[in-house]
Each structure stands twice: as structure tokens, then as C-alpha cells.
Amino acid sequence: QVQLVESGGGSVQTGGSLRLSCVASGFTHDTYMFGWFRQAPGKEREAVAAITDKGDFDVRDYVKGRFIVSRDNAKRTTYLQMASLQPEDTAIYYCAADVDAPVSVPKNWASRPSGFEFWGQGTQVTVSS
Numbered sequence: 001q002v003q004l005v006e007s008g009g010g011s012v013q014t015g016g017s018l019r020l021s022c023v024a025s026g027f028t029h030d031t032y033m034f035g036w037f038r039q040a041p042g043k044e045r046e047a048v049a050a051i052t053d054k055g056d057f058d059v060r061d062y063v064k065g066r067f068i069v070s071r072d073n074a075k076r077t078t079y080l081q082m083a084s085l086q087p088e089d090t091a092i093y094y095c096a097a098d099v100d101a102p103v104s105v106p107k108n109w110a111s112r113p114s115g116f117e118f119w120g121q122g123t124q125v126t127v128s129s
Contacts, residue, residue, distance in 0.1 A: 001026035002118050006095045009123030012085055016127070020080040022095030022120060027076075033101030034071060034078035035109065035116050038091035038125075047110035048093070051078060058105045063089075085127045095120040 008020040022034065036048040049069035051057040057069050068081040078095065096116035098109075109115065 002097075004095045004097060004118055004120035006093065006120045006123040009093060009125045011126040011128065014086060014127060014129045016085050017081070017083045018085065018125060020082065020093055020095075020123060020125075022078045022080075024076045024078075024097060027097070027099070029099075030073055030076065031099075031101075033098040033105065033109075034069075035096040035098065035113075036069065036078075036080050037094045037096060037113060038089075039094070040088075040091040043091075045094075045113060047113065049080060050105050050109050052101060052103055052105055054103045056104045058109065060110060082125070085125075087127050087129055090125060090127050092122040092124050094122045 003025045004022055006022045031053045033052045035050040037045050038048050039045040049059045051069045051071045059067055066084045070079045097118040098116045
């Protein structure tokens with residue numbers, strides 16, 4: 001019943017932009033925290049951004065200034081606006097949901113992907129030079 005569906009991935013040139021979307025369905029409540037993670041070939045999964053239902057958010061330093069995370073509770077959707085894309089941003093991007101998150105993004109959220117109970121299937125982002 002619970003489902004997270006990502007969309008918006010694709011192939012762009014260096015410096016290009018993409019907006020990823022993740023639509024949630026099947027949740028009893030809307031108090032879950034959205035997270036964005038990515039995984040490049042041969043690398044470990046890494047956190048990108050997170051946002052709570054109250055709008056508190058965190059964007060990792062390595063994408064800060066280029067990526068913006070937002071949320072539309074009425075649409076049960078989170079967005080990851082990505083600009084100035086670089087080849088190192090190439091990865092599968094995953095949306096996740098933590099149903100028991102507090103009102104503020106936990107300081108250790110990025111190191112605890114296991115804290116997110118639900119995951120989407122991912123969307124591929126490819127950045128070429």
C-alpha cells in the first residue's frame with residue numbers, strides 16, 4: 001500500500017538542471033520526513049537532503065548552494081531541484097520516508113539511512129561533460 005515514486009531523472013550536460021519529484025501514497029499520516037539519497041556505481045549510498053512535514057530541512061555540504069529540497073504537503077510530494085550539475089552528481093537518486101521522525105531534521109540523519117522505513121525505486125541522473 002505504501003509507495004514512493006520518483007520521477008524527473010534524465011541525462012543532462014554539465015551545468016544543466018533537473019528537478020526530481022517523489023510522490024508518496026498509502027501513508028496513514030503526513031508527518032513523515034522525506035529524505036533524498038544517491039548512489040553512484042562502485043560507491044556507497046550517500047545522503048543528499050531531507051525535509052520534515054513542518055518544513056525543516058537539511059542539505060549536505062557537497063551539494064549545498066546547488067540543490068534545493070522542498071515539499072508540498074497537499075500533493076504529498078517532495079522535490080529536489082538540482083542546478084549546476086556536475087559529472088560527479090551522476091547516480092541513482094532515491095527518495096525515502098521516515099514515519100517516526102521528529103519535527104526537526106535529526107543531526108545524524110545522513111548517517112542513518114536505516115532510519116528510513118520506506119524507499120522508492122530510484123531515478124537515474126546522468127551528467128556528461
